[in-house]
Amino acid sequence: MATLTMRPYQGETDLQPIVNLLNTCEAIDREDIYYTVSSLKLELTSPNLRPELDVKLWYNDADQLIGFGQIWLPDPMVDEVDAYLWFRVHPTLRHQGLEQDIITWAEGRTWQVGQEQNLPAKLSLSCRDYQRNQIGLFEATGFTWERSFFRMKRSLTEPIPEPIFPKGYTLLTGQEFEVSAWVEMHNQTFIDHWNFHPMTLEQANHWLSDPTYRPDLDLVAVAPDGTYAAFCHNHIDPEENQHRKCLEGWVGMLGTRRGYRRLGLGRAMLLSGLHRLQAAGMDTAFLGVDSQNPNQAYSLYESVGFRRVYSSFCYSKAIE
Structure with a gap:
């Protein structure tokens, strides 16, 4: 060479x-x-x-x-x-x-x-x-294999069930929620996940400056006591869709805060996000999930119509 x-x-x-x-x-x-x-x-x-x-x-x-x-x-x-x-x-x-x-x-x-x-x-x-x-x-x-992740997709041209929230919960969009409270919720949600690293307020504000960010696709469920309990951050890239001649949206992040799980919030937030992507004109939704997610996320996604497309393998090596 x-x-x-x-x-x-x-x-x-x-x-x-x-x-x-x-x-x-x-x-x-x-x-x-x-x-x-x-x-x-x-x-x-x-x-x-x-x-x-x-x-x-x-x-x-x-x-x-x-x-x-x-x-x-x-x-x-x-x-x-x-x-x-x-x-x-x-x-x-x-x-x-x-x-x-x-x-x-x-x-x-x-x-x-x-x-x-x-x-x-x-x-x-x-x-x-x-x-x-x-x-x-x-x-x-x-390098040796360490973890597998699944890419999944769902058609948005098929019926999407209506979300059902626990009594007293309200839904906010990115135009309404406080970013600092969102960051705190994010960290409390993923702290028990593999390879967790805390997000900072500076990092969150940086990613919210993305020209393609749509606050109407960024959702937070608020508990009756005012706690930010669950979130579903969705994303559409118009330039990529135009170039690839497709209408695809992403469920970028979905999570339920510890202490608020097993109430149906994850499913309700996911379905809310899919309805938003559908209303924005998308015909397909994608997401990624850890194959060993500790909160049965894969089963949730399958239950609302997502199917696996391929797996990604993470390899790692100790540097000494």
Whole structure:
């Protein structure tokens, strides 16, 4: 392979070349994703990302961008540096060593942060169940399977049952709820889930600044005592739908706070979200779920008509 040059992300001028690379990969990989400058900019300006350290670009001799790597590092770190790597390599240059170079960089960055924090470090990455080359690469570089996640979908052209809320509960939208109370609810909801990392108010406000955010699709159930008890955050990306000529929406997050479970709130919030997506003109809803979700989420989704499309595998490696 020709000599490659690696450099850090240098700002917004890099956004379009990165998006071009990602969509070139997507044309081959067919993961039904369309990348945009606005969505990538939102991601790379996240408060818990240091792009000058956590994003790297690889160029060939012709100054063509042919590799991209990004590491997510949770903030705050509690008892372990738990880094996650996302990367892409140009289809014409795959399986020639660049994938290993990107992983090696990510391992070094993860180790560095572990040393700075005086904490043990772990690096994770993922792929879909049918991406056998990726699985082989991960296993050959010392990663082992840790967790599986399911992608599920449901037609919105079929009837959706009406939600039934417990007596005294009210429904708020993103135009009405307090973000700080939402963050507290989110953290109390997911604290008993695998790989939980607390969300901060700064992070929540950042993601709410997404130009595609629709407050009418962001729902919170409030208990009679005023406690934020459950939520269903839904999302539509008009630009992606237009490019892919589809009408798809997402149930991005669904959760019920501890102490308010087994009341039917999860089902009521999910059905409310599906009705909102349907009213917005969508014909299909997608979501993702941990295969070992401790609160029987998979059974809930199946009960309202969702069906599994594929699995994603999370692989991890201790960095020593």
